[in-house]
Amino acid sequence: xxxxxxxxxxxxxxxxxxxxxxxxxxxxxxxxxxxxxxxxxxxxxxxxxxxxxxxxxxxxxxxxxxxxxxxxxxxxxxxxxxxxxxxxxxxxxxxxxxxxxxxxxxxxxxxxxxxxxxxxxxxxxxxxxxxxxxxxxxxxxxxxxxxxxxxxxxxxxxxxxxxxxxxxxxxxxxxxxxxxxxxxxxxxxxxxxxxxxxxxxxxxxxxxxxxxxxxxxxxxxxxxxxxxxxxxxxxxxxxxxxxxxxxxxxxxxxxxxxxxxxxxxxxxxxxxxxxxxxxxxxxxxxxxxxxxxxxxxxxxxxxxxxxxxxxxxxxxxxxxxxxxxxxxxxxxxxxxxxxxxxxxxxxxxxxxxxxxxxxxxxxxxxxxxxxxxxxxxxxxxxxxxxxxxxxxxxxxxxxxxxxxxxxxxxxxxxxxxxxxxxxxxxxxxxxxxxxxxxxxxxxxxxxxxxxxxxxxxxxxxxxxxxxxxxxxxxxxxxxxxxxxxxxxxxxxxxxxxxxxxxxxxxxxxxxxxxxxxxxxxxxxxxxxxxxxxxxxxxxxxxxxxxxxxxxxx
RNA sequence: GCGCCCGUAGCUCAGCGGAUAGAGCAGCUGCCUUCUAAGCAGUUGGUCGCAGGUUCGAAUCCUGCCGGGCGCGCCA
Numbered sequence: 001x002x003x004x005x006x007x008x009x010x011x012x013x014x015x016x017x018x019x020x021x022x023x024x025x026x027x028x029x030x031x032x033x034x035x036x037x038x039x040x041x042x043x044x045x046x047x048x049x050x051x052x053x054x055x056x057x058x059x060x061x062x063x064x065x066x067x068x069x070x071x072x073x074x075x076x077x078x079x080x081x082x083x084x085x086x087x088x089x090x091x092x093x094x095x096x097x098x099x100x101x102x103x104x105x106x107x108x109x110x111x112x113x114x115x116x117x118x119x120x121x122x123x124x125x126x127x128x129x130x131x132x133x134x135x136x137x138x139x140x141x142x143x144x145x146x147x148x149x150x151x152x153x154x155x156x157x158x159x160x161x162x163x164x165x166x167x168x169x170x171x172x173x174x175x176x177x178x179x180x181x182x183x184x185x186x187x188x189x190x191x192x193x194x195x196x197x198x199x200x201x202x203x204x205x206x207x208x209x210x211x212x213x214x215x216x217x218x219x220x221x222x223x224x225x226x227x228x229x230x231x232x233x234x235x236x237x238x239x240x241x242x243x244x245x246x247x248x249x250x251x252x253x254x255x256x257x258x259x260x261x262x263x264x265x266x267x268x269x270x271x272x273x274x275x276x277x278x279x280x281x282x283x284x285x286x287x288x289x290x291x292x293x294x295x296x297x298x299x300x301x302x303x304x305x306x307x308x309x310x311x312x313x314x315x316x317x318x319x320x321x322x323x324x325x326x327x328x329x330x331x332x333x334x335x336x337x338x339x340x341x342x343x344x345x346x347x348x349x350x351x352x353x354x355x356x357x358x359x360x361x362x363x364x365x366x367x368x369x370x371x372x373x374x375x376x377x378x379x380x381x382x383x384x385x386x387x388x389x390x391x392x393x394x395x396x397x398x399x400x401x402x403x404x405x406x407x408x409x410x411x412x413x414x415x416x417x418x419x420x421x422x423x424x425x426x427x428x429x430x431x432x433x434x435x436x437x438x439x440x441x442x443x444x445x446x447x448x449x450x451x452x453x454x455x456x457x458x459x460x461x462x463x464x465x466x467x468x469x470x471x472x473x474x475x476x477x478x479x480x481x482x483x484x485x486x487x488x489x490x491x492x493x494x495x496x497x498x499x500x501x502x503x504x505x506x507x508x509x510x511x512x513x514x515x516x517x518x519x520x521x522x523x524x525x526x527x528x529x530x531x532x533x534x535x536x537x538x539x540x541x542x543x544x545x546x547x548x549x550x551x552x553x
Numbered sequence: 554g555c556g557c558c559c560g561u562a563g564c565u566c567a568g569c570g571g572a573u574a575g576a577g578c579a580g581c582u583g584c585c586u587u588c589u590a591a592g593c594a595g596u597u598g599g600u601c602g603c604a605g606g607u608u609c610g611a612a613u614c615c616u617g618c619c620g621g622g623c624g625c626g627c628c629a
Contacts, residue, residue, distance in 0.1 A: 039572070048571060051609080061609080085572060086609060131629080171629045283627055294556080294625075301627045308629050336557045337624045363558060364623070404577095405566055409559055410622060417565085417578090423591060424565080426577045432591045440588050447588090485569070493567055496576060507593045514587060531588095553591065 001077045001097040002104065003045065003473045007034050009078065010047050010089070013071040017064070018057075027056040033477075034091070036470060040463075043082065043090030044098070044470055050087040061087030098469045099457025099526070105472055105533035106451075113540045117480040119158035124319045125151055127330035128242070128249075129166040132234045133177040135199055136241045136386040142365050142411065143330045144386070145402035145546070148247040149488035150330075152544045157483030162250045162324070165242075166315065169231060170255040171308065177234075178227035181207060185215060185226070197383070199237075203230050241386045246395055246546040258314045264306055267314035267349075268299060276348040286313070288344035291353065297341055313345045320351065328358045328486070333410075336361045360486055362407035369415045384415075393418050393425075396547045400427035403545050404492035426496050427547060430538065433499035435553040436506065437535040442551075444512055444528060455526040464505040465530060471501045475537050479544065488545065495541045502534050 011032050018025045029052075034045040050065035057064070062083055069081040069089055077097030082090040105112045127147030130140045151163045168174075180194035184204040190196050207229045208214055214225050235252075242249070258264050268284070271277050276287045277299065284300035286309075299310040319327045329342065339361065343353040351357065367374040367384070389398050401418065404426065405411055417424050460469065474494065482490040511527040513519040519527075539549040 035571080037572075038575085042572065046572085051571075055609085088572070168629065173629060281627080285627095298627045303627080305627085307627070309627095311629095333558065333623050335624080339557075361557070361623095366622085401565090409566075412565070414565085424578055426565095428591055429577065432589080436589055436592080438589095443588055481569085487569090489567080493576080496567090500576080503592055504594095506588085510588070512588045516587085553589080 001093060002101060003034055003470075003477065006045060006078075006091065006093070007032050007047075009075045010034070010049060010068070010072060010091075013068050013075070014049055014053070016071050017067045021067070023057045023059075027053060036474065037090070042084065042088065043080075043092050044466065045091045045093075047089040047091065048087075050083075050089060054087060065089055094458070095461035095466070096456075096458035098466060099460035099530075101469050101473050102457065102460065102526075102529040102533040103455070105536055106529055109536060110540060112536055113475045113479045113544075114156045114158070115476055115480045116158040118154060118483055121159045121326060122324045123154055123159045123161045123326045123328055124164055124322075124324035125154065125161055125328045125330070126164045126166055128247075129168070130238060131168050131173055132231055132238065133173050133195055134197065134234070136238050138365060138367065138384045138386070138389060139332065141245075141386050141389060141398070142402045142407065143332070143362055144242060144245055144247045145399045146362065146407055146488055147330050148245075149399075149403045149491070149545045150483075150486055151248075152546065153479060153483045153488055153491065156544060157480050159483065163248060164251040164253055164319075165249040167235065167252060167254050167256075170259055170311065174227060174231060175223075178223045178230060181226040181230045182219070182223050203233050203237075206233055241390075244390060244395070245386060246399065253315070255311055255315070258311050258318065259306070263318050264310055264314040267317040268306075268310065270317055271299075271313060271348050274348055274350050286344070286348055288341050288348065291340075291344040291347035293340045293344045297344075309341070312342065313349075316342070316345050316357065317349055320349070320356065325356065326358055327356060328360065330360050330362060333361055333363045358486075360407065363410040365402075366410060366412045367415060368412055374415065389418075396431070397425045397427050399545060400430075400492065400547050401425055403488050404496075406487060406489050426492075428553075430495045430499040430542065431548070431550050432553055433502045434535060434538040434542070434549045435551060437502070437531055437538070438551040440506075440511060440531060441528075441535070447512060449512060449524055449528065451528040451532060452525055455529050456522055457526065459523050459526040460530055462505075462509055464501075464508040465527075468501050468505045468530060468534060471498050472533055472537050475541065479541075491541055491544050495538065495545075498534070498537060498541070502538075505530075505534075 015025065015028065018028065032047060032049050034047055037043060037046045050068055051061050054061035054064045065083040065087040069083050072078060073081045077094050079092040079094045084090050125147065127143045128140050130136055136144070151161050154161045176193055177195055179191050180200050181204040183189065183191055183194065184201045185208050204226065207226055210229060211225055214222050217225065268277070271286060276290060278285050278287060282302035283298045285296045286299050288297050289295060297309045298307050299313070300306050316327060331338065339359045342359055343357055346353040346357040397418070401413070478490055478494040482488055509527060510517050510519050511524060511531060513524060542549045
């Protein structure tokens with residue numbers, strides 16, 4: 001019996017009570033969720049359904065709870081139902097019913113944890129979207145880790161996801177980048193407002209290596225060469241870094257193509273049709289104030305140039321026309337001022353800003369070194385690139401430590417700590433559980449122990465086995481909730497709990513027999529199912545975070 | 554000034570109205586001649602920023618205040 005089955009049974013029991021007593025069934029929820037009480041005395045699972053419904057049907061909570069308990073206790077697999085406190089229902093399962101979960105997990109394998117919760121939703125997930133004028137750095141890294149994990153989690157919940165990286169390649173920053181490259185190649189000082197850093201000289205040198213004659217060209221032609229090749233080389237470097245980090249983008253979308261393809265004009269026409277465009281002071285405006293924005297936004301400047309905002313609008317409309325129901329933007333806290341205007345774009349385009357667009361703001365990552373704040377500055381050379389981070393701590397530790405906390409809270413990373421590559425990172429705690437299982441299973445195979453085709457689930461009756469089974473049973477709900485709330489950190493926290501639960505099981509329950517600690521053959525077999533189920537959930541969960549599940553450590 | 558986010562153990566952080574507020578790390582005390590001790594058991598450590606309110610019940614929801622981060626261009 002899975003938690004979902006049990007929750008369904010609770011609801012069925014409540015319905016029966018309502019029906020028998022002629023209570024108003026319109027107050028019944030469509031589904032109920034069970035809680036995992038921290039205190040074992042409160043049962044394996046607990047329901048607050050009676051507390052929630054009692055007042056609405058005019059019954060004392062404890063009386064309603066007692067009636068439901070009476071009904072529920074007849075459900076096969078349910079060992080006991082107790083009414084506690086103001087009207088909690090505390091449930092216990094028969095070990096045999098609980099132990100069945102190990103079979104379900106093992107048989108589902110990689111599919112365990114997947115669901116159809118978000119089936120039918122087409123999601124465009126845009127993140128990182130770094131300017132192609134410099135390497136991917138720490139400021140982008142949080143969203144790279146969280147965004148890619150979210151991509152995997154949404155897909156696991158059944159959504160159809162496209163991950164997308166927007167390339168700001170149309171603005172003046174590309175020109176500044178090109179002039180910076182040109183200056184570096186000539187050995188001249190970086191222009192005012194130019195880009196500095198070793199990578200500028202490196203890219204410039206690569207362009208010169210490809211085109212030795214470039215510096216002989218007229219300056220405008222030479223800068224054009226640096227712009228085109230420098231941009232391509234930078235993009236390749238960004239792509240390589242992200243790939244190394246395990247981050248995949250289905251689409252790299254060029255801002256420039258919005259202008260060249262006519263998408264911007266198309267978007268302006270669309271917004272005009274919707275009646276939210278007007279002219280004033282020689283410029284063309286979008287009346288975003290009609291939808292909660294602080295002020296209207298300029299689409300076309302007095303000098304005739306379209307704004308970045310116009311490109312944003314065109315990009316959004318383009319996404320929608322590509323068939324995405326939900327356009328999700330993952331932005332840094334320094335962009336939170338854009339939330340209302342982006343939502344207003346959707347509204348002005350005739351969409352539902354509460355459904356078709358979703359903007360998630362992630363707080364910034366602060367860096368400290370031995371507790372002292374480190375300011376990220378390109379000029380001071382204190383920018384840390386993604387590649388440097390990977391070199392220092394590896395992909396797994398970096399991804400995990402960035403994905404394990406809510407993006408609502410600012411995250412402080414201590415360079416000393418993360419480069420120490422020590423136990424400070426809980427990823428090892430989780431990975432170790434997986435490696436330990438892998439080792440045990442190797443040993444079992446060597447000794448000739450086989451999981452077989454079946455086992456007696458009633459043998460998994462040790463308290464630690466029950467804890468482990470219940471924790472394994474939570475995984476599908478955790479994944480579905482993480483997907484719905486767009487909170488990958490829930491998966492990481494769950495894995496930490498699972499790893500701890502497994503370690504405690506391992507400590508208390510011998511799986512393979514030893515001379516001094518014999519284990520009945522049937523119990524070994526049942527425990528091998530449970531151990532394999534644990535391995536599967538750890539591996540599936542780590543995979544959702546883009547973190548490896550090592551066989552050995 | 555206005556807006557968004559945050560404030561929970563020594564540190565980094567969980568806890569989308571439920572029972573005695575948790576994890577990892579750090580500290581202390583125990584536990585390996587055979588399934589990985591990167592582990593387990595025990596222990597130390599908390600005015601959940603402050604003050605009101607809402608209700609059977611508030612770290613969680615509402616209001617105000619205090620503290621911190623970030624943002625408020627016909628820039629990109």
